[in-house]
Amino acid sequence: MRPLWFLGAALLAAAIAPAAAHESTLKIEGPADAYVYELAPPGSYDLPRIGKAADAELLDEANRPVDLAALFKGRLTILAFMYLRCGDVCPIALTRMADLQMLAADDSRLAKRLQLISLSFDPAYDTPARMAEHGRALRLPGAGAPDWLFLTSQSEAAIAPVLKAYHQPVSRKADPDDPSGPLAHLLRVFLVDGEGYVRNIYSADFLDPRLLMNDLKTLQMEGS
Structure with missing residues (x-):
C-alpha cells in the first residue's frame, strides 16, 4: 500500500505547478458543488465559539517539542x-487543504494569519522525518502561501488524550493490511481562532475549501 505522502504528492503534482496563477484561473471542486444552496458570503453570518481548543505537547518536523x-x-x-498510511478519507482531505492553501495565497492579508496543521495520530509510523517529507511535497513553493505544519507526537499514549479532547475517534482495524489503512477514523477538521477557540468543525461533507475560505474571512472581519 502506498502511504499518504506518496498519494498526496501525486494528487498535488498538477496543482502545485500553476500555484502562482490567480484564484480566477484555479479550478476548485468539492462537496459544495452538490449543495442545494449557495454559500453565504463572508461576514453575513456568525460563527459562535464552540469551546476552547485543547492544548497538546507535540513534535514538529525537526523533532522539536511544540x-x-x-x-x-x-x-x-x-x-x-x-x-x-491512510488510503481512505485522508487523501481527500489533503486535496481540500491543498486547494485552500492555493486560495489563501491569493489573499496576502489572510495568508499571513492563516496556518494549516496536519496532526498525525499514528506516531509509531508517522515520525517527524516522514512528516517532514510529506510537508515538503505538499507546501507551495515561495513566499505568500499560508504556513502548513505537519506535526506528530512521541507515542500513542501521548496522542490519546488529545484525540479524546477533540472527540476524534480512532481504532485499529482487525486486518492491519487493509488496503485503506490499518486505522479506522472519522474525518474531523477544526477551525480555531486567534484566542484558541474552536469556531467550526468540518466533516467530509463540509470540508470544501470555498466554505473554509468564507469562514476564515468571516473571522478575519470580526477581528478574531
Missing part, C-alpha cells in the same frame, strides 16, 4: 487529524 496552544495564539488555524 505547544499546540501557543501555535494558536494570534493565528487562524485549520487543524486536521490524519495519518500517512
Whole structure:
C-alpha cells in the first residue's frame, strides 16, 4: 500500500505547478458543488465559539517539542487529524487543504494569519522525518502561501488524550493490511481562532475549501 505522502504528492503534482496563477484561473471542486444552496458570503453570518481548543505537547518536523496552544495564539488555524498510511478519507482531505492553501495565497492579508496543521495520530509510523517529507511535497513553493505544519507526537499514549479532547475517534482495524489503512477514523477538521477557540468543525461533507475560505474571512472581519 502506498502511504499518504506518496498519494498526496501525486494528487498535488498538477496543482502545485500553476500555484502562482490567480484564484480566477484555479479550478476548485468539492462537496459544495452538490449543495442545494449557495454559500453565504463572508461576514453575513456568525460563527459562535464552540469551546476552547485543547492544548497538546507535540513534535514538529525537526523533532522539536511544540505547544499546540501557543501555535494558536494570534493565528487562524485549520487543524486536521490524519495519518500517512491512510488510503481512505485522508487523501481527500489533503486535496481540500491543498486547494485552500492555493486560495489563501491569493489573499496576502489572510495568508499571513492563516496556518494549516496536519496532526498525525499514528506516531509509531508517522515520525517527524516522514512528516517532514510529506510537508515538503505538499507546501507551495515561495513566499505568500499560508504556513502548513505537519506535526506528530512521541507515542500513542501521548496522542490519546488529545484525540479524546477533540472527540476524534480512532481504532485499529482487525486486518492491519487493509488496503485503506490499518486505522479506522472519522474525518474531523477544526477551525480555531486567534484566542484558541474552536469556531467550526468540518466533516467530509463540509470540508470544501470555498466554505473554509468564507469562514476564515468571516473571522478575519470580526477581528478574531
